Amino acid sequence: MDNIINSKGITILGSTGTIGVNTLDVMSLHPDAYHVVALTANLNVDKMLAQCRRWKPQYAVMVDEQAAEKLSLALKDDDIEVLSGVDSLEFVSQLEQVDYVMAAIVGAAGLLPNLAAAKAGKRVLLANKESLVMSGKLFMDALHENNATLLPIDSEHNAIFQCLPVSGQQGVTKILLTASGGPFRTRDINTLHDITPEQAVAHPNWVMGQKISVDSATMMNKGLEVIEACWLFDITPDKIQVVIHPQSTIHSMVSYNDGSVLAQLGNPDMRTPIAYGLAWPERLNSGVEQLDLFEVARLDFEKPDFQRFPCLRLAYEAYKSGGNATIALNAANEIAVEAFLRKKLRFTDIPVLIEAVLEQSITGTSEQIDEILIQDSVSRQQAELWLNKRSASHAGA
Numbered sequence: 103m104d105n106i107i108n109s110k111g112i113t114i115l116g117s118t119g120t121i122g123v124n125t126l127d128v129m130s131l132h133p134d135a136y137h138v139v140a141l142t143a144n145l146n147v148d149k150m151l152a153q154c155r156r157w158k159p160q161y162a163v164m165v166d167e168q169a170a171e172k173l174s175l176a177l178k179d180d181d182i183e184v185l186s187g188v189d190s191l192e193f194v195s196q197l198e199q200v201d202y203v204m205a206a207i208v209g210a211a212g213l214l215p216n217l218a219a220a221k222a223g224k225r226v227l228l229a230n231k232e233s234l235v236m237s238g239k240l241f242m243d244a245l246h247e248n249n250a251t252l253l254p255i256d257s258e259h260n261a262i263f264q265c266l267p268v269s270g271q272q273g274v275t276k277i278l279l280t281a282s283g284g285p286f287r288t289r290d291i292n293t294l295h296d297i298t299p300e301q302a303v304a305h306p307n308w309v310m311g312q313k314i315s316v317d318s319a320t321m322m323n324k325g326l327e328v329i330e331a332c333w334l335f336d337i338t339p340d341k342i343q344v345v346i347h348p349q350s351t352i353h354s355m356v357s358y359n360d361g362s363v364l365a366q367l368g369n370p371d372m373r374t375p376i377a378y379g380l381a382w383p384e385r386l387n388s389g390v391e392q393l394d395l396f397e398v399a400r401l402d403f404e405k406p407d408f409q410r411f412p413c414l415r416l417a418y419e420a421y422k423s424g425g426n427a428t429i430a431l432n433a434a435n436e437i438a439v440e441a442f443l444r445k446k447l448r449f450t451d452i453p454v455l456i457e458a459v460l461e462q463s464i465t466g467t468s469e470q471i472d473e474i475l476i477q478d479s480v481s482r483q484q485a486e487l488w489l490n491k492r493s494a495s496h497a498g499a
């Protein structure tokens with residue numbers, strides 16, 4: 103505890119998820135450099151309890167009230183304050199003793215706490231891309247106005263951040279955003295409708311949560327990342343080339359006007375960008391094995407196929423239509439993915455549902471948080487309505 107004065111205090115939003123667990127894993131290699139102030143989750147009491155016992159945070163948040171009661175009972179003899187509800191996520195993102203906030207809640211639920219961390223001037227380690235897709239301008243303004251620092255944790259954006267000039271974008275001609283192509287890159291396109299959730303979540307290179315795994319299979323993940331990159335790096339989509347690179351060894355590249363292309367390479371392991379975010383501008387041992395190029399042996403590149411991956415096309419179109427369309431894209435995608443995981447929607451109907459919501463003449467850009475949340479909620483209702491109509495018509499058929 104002697105070193106706690108120099109040690110950085112961290113809140114991990116979504117500590118029980120894949121990114122949260124990897125963050126704790128990197129931190130465990132550097133016990134004097136970082137300590138946990140708060141951990142948060144939604145429902146997973148068992149995992150949170152184990153993390154609390156190991157990390158002894160000051161606060162543990164379970165958004166779900168019953169889950170919080172269960173955790174509170176299990177921790178009644180420990181000196182850990184258990185909180186519940188969405189407001190508590192914002193509370194633990196703004197605490198004075200917190201230096202860094204790992205933003206690793208999945209989906210739109212991450213928006214308010216991430217925004218709270220930005221407003222409190224924290225170093226935000228941003229894994230949750232959905233919040234930028236929903237509120238790009240508002241979020242970036244909040245960061246700048248409050249001297250907060252943003253370190254991208256998505257491996258591609260982290261790679262781009264490493265390859266860009268230290269300040270400005272002098273000489274940058276293009277960002278080359280790599281994508282693995284997911285598990286169905288070469289599957290017969292006529293059989294895509296038969297894909298099961300189990301097949302969709304089995305990513306060939308990365309171990310990730312269920313939602314992002316399905317997003318990778320549809321390539322909506324890359325679509326969300328194109329939008330994320332536009333906001334993070336103040337660039338337009340025509341300057342972003344998606345490059346399918348099945349080995350996931352190059353995590354992204356930046357092209358310069360002198361013909362140079364800078365790339366960041368490494369094994370596909372999220373502990374590398376997490377360690378970079380924690381240590382920046384220095385470097386830390388992440389526990390990740392060094393890349394063996396002889397084992398990789400070859401690097402392949404392909405152009406993305408919009409027919410196979412209509413979600414990627416929809417993301418480009420939504421960005422062009424404005425902020426409200428990207429909120430709708432994200433909301434409809436979250437509903438569609440959840441329905442697919444519950445076996446209520448076919449894999450190939452995910453883009454059909456999203457397009458149906460986007461067709462409801464969504465224009466303009468909401469810049470206030472209340473308007474953003476209303477657009478999100480309206481788009482979710484439209485997506486649910488589409489799903490209900492679809493099941494009613496199937497039941498009647």
Ligand SMILES: NC(=O)c1ccc[n+]([C@@H]2O[C@H](COP(=O)([O-])OP(=O)(O)OC[C@H]3O[C@@H](n4cnc5c(N)ncnc54)[C@H](OP(=O)(O)O)[C@@H]3O)[C@@H](O)[C@H]2O)c1
Pocket residue numbers: 115116117118119120121122142143144145146147165205206207208209211229230231232255256257308309310311312313314372
């Ligand atoms: N995994 C990756 O390799 C990767 C890479 C790049 C970016 N990302 C991004 O990082 C984020 C997290 O991804 P992940 O793969 O770590 O997801 P995950 O494994 O599904 O974990 C999600 C975390 O969020 C919590 N959560 C879920 N719903 C919530 C809600 N309504 N309110 C509060 N907390 C909630 C979960 O708590 P419970 O466990 O209690 O449900 C869990 O701690 C996503 O935005 C994803 O796009 C992930």
